[in-house]
Amino acid sequence: MNGLTTNRHWLTLLTVFIAGLLVGLFVLGWGLFPVKWTNANLRDLREGALNNYLSAVADSFAANGDLGLAQTRLNEWKPDEAGVLLDRLAARYQAENRGRQAQTVQALVAAIRAAPAAAPTKQVTPTASPAQGSIESNSSLITLLVLLLGVAIIGAGLGLLAWWIVSRRRPTPVLEANLPPEEPLPVMDMRPATPLAYDAVDETDDDFTDDFVDDAGEEIGAYPQAAPAANAATGYRPAPPPPGSDIPIPPTAAPSPPAARSEPQPAGSILVPGKKLAEFEATYHRGDTDYDEAFVVEGDAGAGYRGECGMGIAAALDRESTQATALEVWLFDKSDIRTVTTVLASQYAQQTPALQARLADKGDNLLAALNQVFTIEAKTLILEGEITDFAYHVGDGVEPNSVFERVAIHLTVYAVEA
Incomplete structure (x- = not known):
């Protein structure tokens, strides 16, 4: 996912190759299968x-x-x-x-x-003639060279096997530059409209209004008595008194906030979290220059490998520094073609245009904070992350809120059901 991770993979490959070569030469060549000389001159x-x-x-x-x-x-x-x-x-x-x-x-x-x-x-x-002795000597030398060549081939094979295993643990992200942008699904607002409050209509007989009565003796145009306006949760304000009047203006109560209501889910979405598959804990500490944690997601019994998830360094403070100012949490679904990533940036990275440009193509960009909850959706997997421990580094002449001292994230992976 970044330069530090790539360097770490090459270092691992070189270390495994050298270890395989030494094991093949000393343990196999000299220990278990040493050279035995027979018919010496x-x-x-x-x-x-x-x-x-x-x-x-x-x-x-x-x-x-x-x-x-x-x-x-x-x-x-x-x-x-x-x-x-x-x-x-x-x-x-x-x-x-x-x-x-x-x-x-x-x-x-x-x-x-x-x-x-x-x-x-x-x-x-x-x-034995001198020529025959020379042939026997050359044969012994050829046997030794063939043995050393076989040991080198075994070591190279072990190194390639280790490289293959390491490359499988971290899938290569697919560039999404040529993919069309995803359009959000239309959301239908099903919330009921706020009821309107009407002033009460006085239908009593007075000098100004007469009720109409039909042939049966029923009043025509009479309205039912409405609830007092003071009890309605609206911004109703009484009319001011006429000019020159000594009647004080009554105080107006602030309208009460509308009751909280849950937002409806998008009408076109049919994917909802299903069964919980796995839970992991990923923790970063300042100074871990090669930090890169990966976890394998297994399915139910018999389902086997479903994908992987993990966390690594998305960006350092600058080109000379190895201190992380942004982390990336990623989810790989084996049935999908993409590795979906969410970047957790520091406050300094959020406010620095150069860092924002570097992080723009990595994925969703969120400000890291304690108890921050986020989700990453793939084709058949959903990752829910929660920052359980968080602290910035203070000192060493760095900008405030720019370098992570530690970040701990609880990762939960769910299966997606249609």
């Missing part, structure tokens, strides 16, 4: 395992004297490289006072250096 062995292998080859040579078999078992190294490794192992055994094992290794070194380069072997064992 002798060159890839760590030092302790390599020394054990060389010592086992030396012990085998000392037992059977088969130099060809020993050379086959050391064919991943050149004779000079194998001699260096064996000399290093013999020196280590000497330092550790393991003389017998040192002599065994030295005997194997001497035999390898004294033997010709291509010594016959009793047992032919297929060995």
